[in-house]
Amino acid sequence: MTSMELPPQKQRSFEPTAEAQSGANISGMAAYRELASQAERDYEGFWAGLAREALEWRKPFGKVLDESNAPFYKWFEDGELNASYNCLDRHVAAGHGDRVAIVFEADDGTVTRVTYAQMLSRVSRLANALKRRGIQRGDRVVIYMPMSIEGIAAMQACARIGATHSVVFGGFSAKSLHERIVDVGAVAVITADEQVRGGKTLPLKQIADDALAMGGCDAVKTTIVYRRTGGYVAWRESRDCWLHEIVENEPDVCEPEWVGAEHPLFILYTSGSTGKPKGVQHSTAGYLLWAAQTMKWTFDWKREDVFWCTADIGWITGHTYIAYGPLALGATQVVFEGVPTYPNAGRFWKMIGDHRVSLFYTAPTAIRSLIKAAEADANVHPARHDLSSLRIIGTVGEPINPEAWMWYHRHVGGERCPVVDTWWQTETGGHMIAPMPGATPTVPGSCTLPLPGIMAAVVDETGQDVPDGQGGILVVKRPWPSMIRTVWGDPERFVKSYYPQELGGALYLAGDGAVRDKDTAYFTITGRIDDVLNVSGHRLGTMEIESALVAHELVAEAAVVGRPDETTGEAVVAFVVLKRARPQGEEAEQLAKALRDWVGKEIGPIAKPKEIRFGDNLPKTRSGKIMRRLLRSLAKGEAITQDTSTLENPDILNQLGQAR
Numbered sequence: 001m002t003s004m005e006l007p008p009q010k011q012r013s014f015e016p017t018a019e020a021q022s023g024a025n026i027s028g029m030a031a032y033r034e035l036a037s038q039a040e041r042d043y044e045g046f047w048a049g050l051a052r053e054a055l056e057w058r059k060p061f062g063k064v065l066d067e068s069n070a071p072f073y074k075w076f077e078d079g080e081l082n083a084s085y086n087c088l089d090r091h092v093a094a095g096h097g098d099r100v101a102i103v104f105e106a107d108d109g110t111v112t113r114v115t116y117a118q119m120l121s122r123v124s125r126l127a128n129a130l131k132r133r134g135i136q137r138g139d140r141v142v143i144y145m146p147m148s149i150e151g152i153a154a155m156q157a158c159a160r161i162g163a164t165h166s167v168v169f170g171g172f173s174a175k176s177l178h179e180r181i182v183d184v185g186a187v188a189v190i191t192a193d194e195q196v197r198g199g200k201t202l203p204l205k206q207i208a209d210d211a212l213a214m215g216g217c218d219a220v221k222t223t224i225v226y227r228r229t230g231g232y233v234a235w236r237e238s239r240d241c242w243l244h245e246i247v248e249n250e251p252d253v254c255e256p257e258w259v260g261a262e263h264p265l266f267i268l269y270t271s272g273s274t275g276k277p278k279g280v281q282h283s284t285a286g287y288l289l290w291a292a293q294t295m296k297w298t299f300d301w302k303r304e305d306v307f308w309c310t311a312d313i314g315w316i317t318g319h320t321y322i323a324y325g326p327l328a329l330g331a332t333q334v335v336f337e338g339v340p341t342y343p344n345a346g347r348f349w350k351m352i353g354d355h356r357v358s359l360f361y362t363a364p365t366a367i368r369s370l371i372k373a374a375e376a377d378a379n380v381h382p383a384r385h386d387l388s389s390l391r392i393i394g395t396v397g398e399p400i401n402p403e404a405w406m407w408y409h410r411h412v413g414g415e416r417c418p419v420v421d422t423w424w425q426t427e428t429g430g431h432m433i434a435p436m437p438g439a440t441p442t443v444p445g446s447c448t449l450p451l452p453g454i455m456a457a458v459v460d461e462t463g464q465d466v467p468d469g470q471g472g473i474l475v476v477k478r479p480w481p482s483m484i485r486t487v488w489g490d491p492e493r494f495v496k497s498y499y500p501q502e503l504g505g506a507l508y509l510a511g512d513g514a515v516r517d518k519d520t521a522y523f524t525i526t527g528r529i530d531d532v533l534n535v536s537g538h539r540l541g542t543m544e545i546e547s548a549l550v551a552h553e554l555v556a557e558a559a560v561v562g563r564p565d566e567t568t569g570e571a572v573v574a575f576v577v578l579k580r581a582r583p584q585g586e587e588a589e590q591l592a593k594a595l596r597d598w599v600g601k602e603i604g605p606i607a608k609p610k611e612i613r614f615g616d617n618l619p620k621t622r623s624g625k626i627m628r629r630l631l632r633s634l635a636k637g638e639a640i641t642q643d644t645s646t647l648e649n650p651d652i653l654n655q656l657g658q659a660r
């Protein structure tokens with residue numbers, strides 16, 4: 001942990017415009033402060049009030065928070081509800097069945113709209129089809145699908161019958177998919193023939209077949225295939241069925257399965273400090289409450305809004321701000337199949353204009369790459385498009401550099417839309433630290449203040465508060481409803497990872513460093529403090545990539561570190577020792593390419609190292625420990641200024657310091 005001082009943030013702050021403030025759900029800082037102090041005065045009462053208002057309960061809860069088995073906290077435990085009912089039925093029942101739920105734009109620009117009534121009918125038919133195949137409450141279903149109405153319907157159908165879904169991002173390899181199917185103990189897999197992005201197809205069904213053939217997947221009795229392209233797929237009669245065929249004769253009414261508030265709605269795998277991804281388990285009520293509430297607070301959502309979150313449903317952002325949050329409110333949202341750069345880098349801006357998007361939510365990495373593109377080609381500049389419908393623009397997933405923030409503010413937000421930089425994680429379920437656009441003055445590069453009810457703080461290695469202005473470890477001091485409940489199948493890992501004894505055992509450890517400003521108390525996230533990298537907003541464990549590399553027959557040892565990168569935030573750099581002599585020149589080029597492809601196959605293309613350097617050895621202490629901080633300096637191209645006297649083999653630094 002490095003302690004760092006940042007300049008005060010007062011100079012460059014943007015007050016919400018009068019327009020953003022007037023009529024906002026939370027208008028003005030006094031309103032924010034009032035909510036925050038309500039939470040401080042009566043924590044349980046605060047959350048209970050929100051939960052009664054935001055959700056429709058089949059059976060009301062009596063008890064709000066149960067801390068008796070901390071850190072396995074329980075919220076609203078004796079209450080009963082159904083997430084899909086809350087996302088669909090209640091809007092239809094309230095007379096909003098004709099409202100458009102999803103405006104889907106395919107990769108090739110084809111637009112499909114579904115209303116709430118149509119969505120309810122689709123979800124109910126699929127839910128009935130799942131039940132007919134023996135899938136029941138408590139079963140786990142893996143969803144490996146492209147961005148699609150069907151993907152969202154699949155998640156909702158699972159929720160409807162009380163099955164726990166685990167969505168695996170379509171960019172993950174067969175091996176990663178296999179690992180997740182086995183770990184979660186899936187009984188069914190829902191996939192598609194192919195995925196289409198940027199004019200290219202990816203054979204999802206083929207990859208799922210490969211995963212299921214790897215062994216240990218006997219529990220999977222059914223695979224359901226959504227026909228997206230009509231491309232060739234291999235077929236196993238006893239197991240495979242077409243989605244469109246199995247829903248054909250199903251009734252479009254399906255009584256929701258009423259579940260307890262703590263019933264696991266989903267498990268989503270994410271990278272941690274060890275080689276094995278963690279299955280982050282979320283609850284039904286607490287999670288859905290916060291998905292809905294943060295839509296109202298961070299995005300100031302109102303009925304007239306058209307919301308667009310560009311994330312993929314394979315990540316938490318796509319869960320909370322596509323599959324659940326917008327639907328829980330009865331919002332109209334845009335869902336996009338493709339990529340921001342196809343057919344050109346003006347795609348996002350064109351779509352905002354075409355669909356009159358008012359709330360836009362994307363990742364810094366996309367913004368940075370679109371800035372580059374716009375600077376190179378005026379035709380794809382946001383100025384070429386009508387962005388007048390925009391009201392609020394948001395970012396998520398990684399720190400946004402102030403320059404990118406300013407460009408977003410100026411060229412996309414027209415200097416009128418509040419920029420909401422939202423800090424949160426797979427584990428937190430929804431936004432934690434973020435501006436309220438009608439209240440909080442924003443500062444480029446800062447996610448500003450914790451949302452009401454979120455007790456975020458910065459502490460040192462022993463769990464003591466550090467003074468404002470000094471860097472430290474980001475923690476959350478009290479449990480909140482949408483927090484992770486456990487690591488699937490590994491409760492011990494949950495406790496160790498998130499409530500470590502070193503910090504006293506009662507603080508939630510986020511894994512990020514942060515500094516709180518002396519004057520404003522605003523938070524700035526300084527990046528991960530563990531062995532997790534953030535490449536284009538994707539979380540990757542260095543150990544996962546190292547394990548993949550050493551699984552290659554030629555590799556003896558590997559160490560992976562991150563290096564700052566202008567476009568992707570961080571880039572993966574791998575230091576590799578082969579079982580044979582260190583390759584050079586042409587051979588090194590070829591081997592580096594082979595190893596990159598290997599990692600792509602082992603984990604997925606997002607994990608491919610940007611650079612691979614070969615050495616005769618790695619820098620190690622006399623006890624054999626790899627000195628990663630030295631490797632980080634080498635990867636950045638910095639001169640080594642650290643003390644290297646404990647190194648067994650200091651000469652190796654010269655060799656590894658030379659980029660190929």
Ligand code: WTA
Binds near residue numbers: 315399510538
């Ligand atoms: C990082 C994504 C700075 C952080 C929702 C966190 C951020 C990790 C921000 C979680 C932000 C997310 N500013 N850093 N606004 N948002 N991060 O689980 O390191 O994919 O721990 O969840 O992304 O990534 P995850």
